[in-house]
Amino acid sequence: MSSLLNKYLPAHSLSTSWLPFFSSYLVIALLGITVWAMTYSYYGLFNRGYDSQLYYLQLRSIIINGDLNLANDFEATPRPDILHKNQLIQYRSDGEPLVFFSFGWAAITALPYVIIHLFVKIFNGNADGFSAAYDIGSAFWHLLLCLAGVLLTGLAAIRLSAGNKIAAAIAILAGFCTTNVWYYASIYPNHNHAASFACISLIIYCAIWAERTHHSIAPWIVAGLSTYFVTLIRPTDLVLLSVLLPALYTRYKHNQGINRILPFAPLAVGFFCAILTQLLIWRLNHGYWVINAYAQHGYTFNFLSPALIDITIGNKQGIGAWVFHPFYFFGCIAMAGLVWFDPKRRIFWLAALIGVFLHIYIHSSYKTWTFGHTFGHRVFVNSSPFMIIAISALYSKVKRDISKPVLATVISLIIWNSIMIINYEKGGINKSWPISMSTLLESQKQSIIEIKNFLLTSENK
Numbered sequence: 001m002s003s004l005l006n007k008y009l010p011a012h013s014l015s016t017s018w019l020p021f022f023s024s025y026l027v028i029a030l031l032g033i034t035v036w037a038m039t040y041s042y043y044g045l046f047n048r049g050y051d052s053q054l055y056y057l058q059l060r061s062i063i064i065n066g067d068l069n070l071a072n073d074f075e076a077t078p079r080p081d082i083l084h085k086n087q088l089i090q091y092r093s094d095g096e097p098l099v100f101f102s103f104g105w106a107a108i109t110a111l112p113y114v115i116i117h118l119f120v121k122i123f124n125g126n127a128d129g130f131s132a133a134y135d136i137g138s139a140f141w142h143l144l145l146c147l148a149g150v151l152l153t154g155l156a157a158i159r160l161s162a163g164n165k166i167a168a169a170i171a172i173l174a175g176f177c178t179t180n181v182w183y184y185a186s187i188y189p190n191h192n193h194a195a196s197f198a199c200i201s202l203i204i205y206c207a208i209w210a211e212r213t214h215h216s217i218a219p220w221i222v223a224g225l226s227t228y229f230v231t232l233i234r235p236t237d238l239v240l241l242s243v244l245l246p247a248l249y250t251r252y253k254h255n256q257g258i259n260r261i262l263p264f265a266p267l268a269v270g271f272f273c274a275i276l277t278q279l280l281i282w283r284l285n286h287g288y289w290v291i292n293a294y295a296q297h298g299y300t301f302n303f304l305s306p307a308l309i310d311i312t313i314g315n316k317q318g319i320g321a322w323v324f325h326p327f328y329f330f331g332c333i334a335m336a337g338l339v340w341f342d343p344k345r346r347i348f349w350l351a352a353l354i355g356v357f358l359h360i361y362i363h364s365s366y367k368t369w370t371f372g373h374t375f376g377h378r379v380f381v382n383s384s385p386f387m388i389i390a391i392s393a394l395y396s397k398v399k400r401d402i403s404k405p406v407l408a409t410v411i412s413l414i415i416w417n418s419i420m421i422i423n424y425e426k427g428g429i430n431k432s433w434p435i436s437m438s439t440l441l442e443s444q445k446q447s448i449i450e451i452k453n454f455l456l457t458s459e460n461k
Helices: 002-008 019-043 050-065 071-076 104-123 132-160 165-177 181-187 193-212 218-233 235-254 264-286 308-312 326-341 343-364 380-397 403-426 437-460
Strands: 089-091 097-099
Touching (some): 019 132, 019 181, 050 071, 050 104, 104 218, 132 193, 165 380, 181 193, 181 380, 193 380, 235 264, 235 343, 235 380, 326 343
16 A cells, blocks of 8 residues: 555655544545435435436436437436426427436446446346436445545645645545535535546646656546546536646646647547537437527626625625635635745646636626525535645644644534534525525524433433
């Protein structure tokens, strides 16, 4: 294990024990899997809500029915009542439903889904695409994707923190458990955010990998594959690829001729193949090459009037992401600070900061909905790997040992976030519209009282 890690990390990074890092990762994995299992035990279904079912039906239509006619899938789904309420579904004259969502979730889930389908077909025979095996398997796949992303982000954090594994351990624990990353990995995994998290983590890891191998094309091929899925899942995440720019410049500087521009080929292939995939899906399903259903329903961007305050610290359309989950705020501050405090990597941190700012700017310009009426601003999940590596790197710059107070703060935020998740799922935090800070605090207070009374009652028994 040490020799393998040493291949991708500097030699001095192995000078301290890996125990804190892997202990932190084990806690994350156990918490993620435990909550994932509890979620299925409680609901009996992972494909809940509009988005996850629409993503799922595209994949089922191709694998089970061998086409993209979703009419049969709509009739067979266990929850047609949810789907028929979705305003982003339209119907042709022949009654066929038209789904305009991106194909990214289906693409990244296709391989495990096919494997599950073959096993069910061989051993069960009821290969309908809706049985528990499909639901559990696809959800667990996305949990694994997120956990893989956490591991890759943690390894990148160690590299950027001069081998400080304690800093990386605390950063990944906070990044997963004090934010809505946990929610979209374990409770609502059949959305696209767990996959986006994994893809962006892989991009960051490739940026670090390419930095150490100036002449190898391997990291760029992997980055190109990740670019394919990033483009297909959520194209607005493409701005986060800015983190690759310093490595591209380094490659250009250390090579001659075609080797200078060779890394651009996998990135371009990944991007254009994703665009072609989505266009073909629209063409086969709807008969049109390009469809913008969001614009038809008034979901538009206004780049001249971004709601930057509302999406970060405001309360106009729900609690700002930096307030609801402070980890995101400290992550952005850490990135900005590292531009000055880490001169050796100034260009890297500047590229990362620009990418995250553009990501926030784009979504704050989405005027109809700022992604507020979900559990936190869910699009921040996609950029959270940047917050993790930044907090780890800045933590490593501190000369004295502050691990105990920092860890105590992280544990407190994990407890607070866990109570918020429970509140959200039981309806204490309104799911249908953004809430105010006063409502959140009152709901949290009531839950804490209920937990306290439960513990006292259990103790008396």
